[in-house]
Amino acid sequence: MATIAETKDFAIRQATIALVGNPNTGKSTLFGALAGIRQRVGNYPGVTVEKKLGQMNHAGRKFQLIDLPGTYSLAPRSLDEMVAVDVLLGRRGDVSPVDAVICIVDASNLERNLYLVSQVLAMGLPTVIALNMMDVARTRGLAIDVDRLSRQLGVTVVPIEAHRRRGLDDLKQAVLAALDQPVAGRPSPFPEQFESEVDALAALSSTTAAAPRYLTERLLLDTTGYLAHELTHGDQRAAGQIAAARQRLADAGLPVPAVEAMARYGWVAQTLAGVVSRPSQRPVTLSDRIDRVLTHRVWGTLFFALVMLAMFQSVFVWAGPAMDWIDGLMGAAGEMIGAWLPEGPLRSLLIDGVIGGFGSVLVFLPQIFILFFFISVLEDCGYMARAAFLMDKLMSRVGLSGKSFIPLLSSFACAVPGVMATRVIENRRDRLTTILVAPLMSCSARLPVYTVLIAAFIPDRAWLAGVLSLQGLTLTAMYLLGIVVAVGMAILLKRSLLKGPTPPFVMELPSYKLPSPGTVLHRMADRGWAFVRRAGTLIVAVSIVVWALLYFPRSEAVTQPLADRLAATKAEMNLPDLTTEQLTHLRAEAAALDREFSGIQQRQSYLGRMGRFIEPVVRPLGWDWRIGCAVIASFPAREVVVATLGVIYNLGSELDVAADADRTQLAAALQQAKWDDSERPVYNVPVALSIMVFFALCAQCAATLAVIRRETNSWFWPTFTFVYMTSLAYLAALVTYQVGIRLAS
Amino acid sequence: MTHNLLPLSLLANGQIAVIRQVMGTPEHVHRLHEMGLRGGAEIEMMQSGSPCIIRLDGHKLCFRDDEATRVLVEMGAVA
Numbered sequence: 145m146a147t148i149a150e151t152k153d154f155a156i157r158q159a160t161i162a163l164v165g166n167p168n169t170g171k172s173t174l175f176g177a178l179a180g181i182r183q184r185v186g187n188y189p190g191v192t193v194e195k196k197l198g199q200m201n202h203a204g205r206k207f208q209l210i211d212l213p214g215t216y217s218l219a220p221r222s223l224d225e226m227v228a229v230d231v232l233l234g235r236r237g238d239v240s241p242v243d244a245v246i247c248i249v250d251a252s253n254l255e256r257n258l259y260l261v262s263q264v265l266a267m268g269l270p271t272v273i274a275l276n277m278m279d280v281a282r283t284r285g286l287a288i289d290v291d292r293l294s295r296q297l298g299v300t301v302v303p304i305e306a307h308r309r310r311g312l313d314d315l316k317q318a319v320l321a322a323l324d325q326p327v328a329g330r331p332s333p334f335p336e337q338f339e340s341e342v343d344a345l346a347a348l349s350s351t352t353a354a355a356p357r358y359l360t361e362r363l364l365l366d367t368t369g370y371l372a373h374e375l376t377h378g379d380q381r382a383a384g385q386i387a388a389a390r391q392r393l394a395d396a397g398l399p400v401p402a403v404e405a406m407a408r409y410g411w412v413a414q415t416l417a418g419v420v421s422r423p424s425q426r427p428v429t430l431s432d433r434i435d436r437v438l439t440h441r442v443w444g445t446l447f448f449a450l451v452m453l454a455m456f457q458s459v460f461v462w463a464g465p466a467m468d469w470i471d472g473l474m475g476a477a478g479e480m481i482g483a484w485l486p487e488g489p490l491r492s493l494l495i496d497g498v499i500g501g502f503g504s505v506l507v508f509l510p511q512i513f514i515l516f517f518f519i520s521v522l523e524d525c526g527y528m529a530r531a532a533f534l535m536d537k538l539m540s541r542v543g544l545s546g547k548s549f550i551p552l553l554s555s556f557a558c559a560v561p562g563v564m565a566t567r568v569i570e571n572r573r574d575r576l577t578t579i580l581v582a583p584l585m586s587c588s589a590r591l592p593v594y595t596v597l598i599a600a601f602i603p604d605r606a607w608l609a610g611v612l613s614l615q616g617l618t619l620t621a622m623y624l625l626g627i628v629v630a631v632g633m634a635i636l637l638k639r640s641l642l643k644g645p646t647p648p649f650v651m652e653l654p655s656y657k658l659p660s661p662g663t664v665l666h667r668m669a670d671r672g673w674a675f676v677r678r679a680g681t682l683i684v685a686v687s688i689v690v691w692a693l694l695y696f697p698r699s700e701a702v703t704q705p706l707a708d709r710l711a712a713t714k715a716e717m718n719l720p721d722l723t724t725e726q727l728t729h730l731r732a733e734a735a736a737l738d739r740e741f742s743g744i745q746q747r748q749s750y751l752g753r754m755g756r757f758i759e760p761v762v763r764p765l766g767w768d769w770r771i772g773c774a775v776i777a778s779f780p781a782r783e784v785v786v787a788t789l790g791v792i793y794n795l796g797s798e799l800d801v802a803a804d805a806d807r808t809q810l811a812a813a814l815q816q817a818k819w820d821d822s823e824r825p826v827y828n829v830p831v832a833l834s835i836m837v838f839f840a841l842c843a844q845c846a847a848t849l850a851v852i853r854r855e856t857n858s859w860f861w862p863t864f865t866f867v868y869m870t871s872l873a874y875l876a877a878l879v880t881y882q883v884g885i886r887l888a889s
Numbered sequence: 890m891t892h893n894l895l896p897l898s899l900l901a902n903g904q905i906a907v908i909r910q911v912m913g914t915p916e917h918v919h920r921l922h923e924m925g926l927r928g929g930a931e932i933e934m935m936q937s938g939s940p941c942i943i944r945l946d947g948h949k950l951c952f953r954d955d956e957a958t959r960v961l962v963e964m965g966a967v968a
Contacts, residue, residue, distance in 0.1 A: 216923045216924055216925075217923035219919070219923065221916075252947055252948075253925075253946045253947055253948050255925065255930075255946050256924070256925035256946055256948075259923060259925075284947060286947075367915055367916055367919075368916055399915070400915070401915055401916070401919040402915065402918065402919065402922070404919070404922075405919065405922035405923070405927055409922075409927055426947075432935075435935070435936075435942075435949070439935075439936050439942055440936075441936075441938070529951065532951070533940060533942065533951040536940050536951070536953065537939065537940070540953070545953075546940075546951075645914070645916075645917075645957075646957060647917065647920065648913070648917045648920055648921055648952075648953065648957060648958040649940060649951075649952070649953035650920070650921060650924045650926070650950055650951070650952050650953075651950065651951045651952075652924075652948060652949070652950055652951075653942060653948075653949035653950065653951055
């Protein structure tokens with residue numbers, strides 16, 4: 145234990161200030177204003193809570209700022225909610241103990257905000273109240289007597305306007321003053337009888353005696369059993385004592401946990417006596433007028449549909465060119481390296497493995513940026529909560545809430561930002577369910593697979609004057625398959641693995657405001673960077689592994705004749721006096737030999753051998769070993785399957801399925817493919833459908849799995865996702881092929 | 890003192906009432922209390938239905954009034 149003298153000596157140690165407050169009170173804005181760009185975002189181990197640290201300078205001193213997640217109450221009922229309480233009580237080893245608290249409060253809603261203040265004060269730390277949104281309070285006609293509030297609270301209250309950076313110096317000054325003053329004894333808002341029960345609990349054992357009083361109070365109040373498990377480790381005697389204490393309190397008309405709301409709101413009412421004066425007539429605000437339209441069942445839903453349409457159009461329209469540009473950049477980088485490195489494993493590793501891997505990481509960035517631009521704007525201006533309100537009816541049928549809608553919808557563009565967008569869902573079980581079914585939404589990476597196979601094998605039939613085409617219906621069916629399976633999976637998960645009581649669905653609808661460019665840009669950069677740093681490393685690693693499997697072993701005996709012919713052709717190209725025609729012809733020949741070389745190499749590589757090895761497993765799906773190969777190779781990213789098939793059929797990997805010529809070329813190659821041991825064609829409609837169904841449901845995307853790993857902070861969930869999706873994909877492909885074959889014959 | 894209590898979900902748009910009782914498991918009720926849905930608070934129905942939008946303490950809350958949690962109110966403003 146450090147002595148008081150030591151802990152107060154900030155000349156040696158940097159003081160740590162924690163920032164707490166309700167959601168939607170402008171806490172992040174204040175954190176940004178106080179810490180500037182000196183921010184670090186990390187994760188607390190074992191939980192999904194973000195650790196936001198910053199540095200604040202004032203009067204020549206440096207302070208460490210900790211931004212705690214926005215909450216209405218410090219009543220931990222789970223590991224995630226425990227983080228904030230543990231930080232404030234100095235019970236976490238990975239954060240230095242807190243020396244003072246800034247509690248940010250919404251001036252236009254003091255009643256509910258002071259509930260949290262009451263809990264913060266119980267922690268016994270030096271505290272300063274930052275009274276934010278004074279401007280909003282004024283427009284609503286509220287007058288707040290700040291001095292009186294400060295007197296009745298017993299702590300300094302500083303009026304601020306965080307988004308205009310007003311009052312920040314006063315706030316810093318108040319924190320500095322609070323640090324150097326002893327904390328005055330604060331009377332408990334609880335009735336005496338409750339306090340004496342807490343005393344008795346504290347004396348119960350050495351563990352409870354060592355726990356801070358705030359936690360002992362919570363132990364008595366927490367009826368979920370979470371804290372009992374944390375503090376008493378399921379000790380039967382303690383459980384009996386707590387139950388008896390609760391019974392005595394209930395008999396005295398102080399039932400737990402309701403006694404907390406009674407006591408704290410009683411204290412709030414006393415504290416606010418004579419502080420706030422309201423107008424007799426509440427003015428109708430602009431927010432109200434906007435809401436009349438935007439939360440209207442018909443007009444609101446229509447507007448929401450338009451917003452979503454605009455969002456996805458932008459993702460598809462704007463991300464395309466950016467992705468092509470990144471592809472081009474990677475190609476150029478590859479060529480540069482190719483120019484000054486000799487042929488060999490190192491060159492291939494750098495070009496195909498490392499740069500290819502980086503390319504597949506960076507190629508997601510445009511989608512992440514564009515999607516999060518929209519999401520941040522919608523969140524920052526307050527519309528997101530309205531969208532959740534409108535979609536709640538639909539989502540509650542699946543056992544989720546309206547908050548899951550946007551992440552799932554985003555996943556149709558790409559599951560990576562979709563999974564990242566689940567952070568708005570506070571309820572852990574809802575969030576996990578949403579994360580686990582998000583990859584089932586047909587993302588844009590599945591489109592090339594569908595396009596090639598549909599063009600090659602689904603007859604081009606149309607009815608109703610071309611409105612209904614068989615090819616279009618097949619594509620729609622693939623999308624519907626993902627949705628139907630996701631709905632089933634969500635229901636199943638909520639009833640089995642993620643079973644639990646449905647928490648009441650209550651959500652605040654913040655007032656509309658203009659989005660701040662700074663917040664939006666920061667969010668976009670933050671999400672993009674997080675993806676590159678965390679998911680990127682894994683994707684590059686997987687790409688290198690797949691490259692190695694394709695590159696080794698090199699068998700000179702098999703490829704030598706080809707290599708000789710290639711060298712001869714290239715030598716011929718360097719002859720003088722070649723006509724343009726001859727040169728073109730030679731170039732084409734060299735390219736064809738090059739492709740044949742890659743094809744042969746791939747067939748005898750480790751991956752080719754793996755493909756042959758798993759052939760018995762994929763035969764029931766109607767696949768030969770080549771398809772098996774392509775499926776294994778496309779584990780890092782689904783869309784790779786097209787390039788891999790291209791290599792297998794000697795067309796090279798530079799196929800562009802968006803270009804008609806390339807698509808028909810690949811389609812033709814697929815239609816001509818034969819089983820190794822017979823003249824039977826490999827591909828037919830049931831086989832094509834079984835491949836499509838497999839890709840519709842499988843988890844062939846290292847990026848998504850890496851992001852799930854990052855967002856859930858565990859290896860279990862990405863593993864679970866991979867296993868369940870792959871098994872489902874296999875089963876569905878099996879059923880599709882077997883049924884299809886029987887129907888066809 | 891008798892109250893004419895009715896479920897919150899029966900309020901029509903624009904009607905004002907006072908919360909008298911929040912029913913449900915103690916845990917759920919406690920969560921609603923923390924969000925400001927407490928006895929004696931005045932509310933105004935903004936969009937009825939499930940979920941509904943109510944005004945409370947000058948702020949809007951979206952709330953699903955279902956079997957798990959029932960909010961009983963008394964018509965009229967806080968005296």
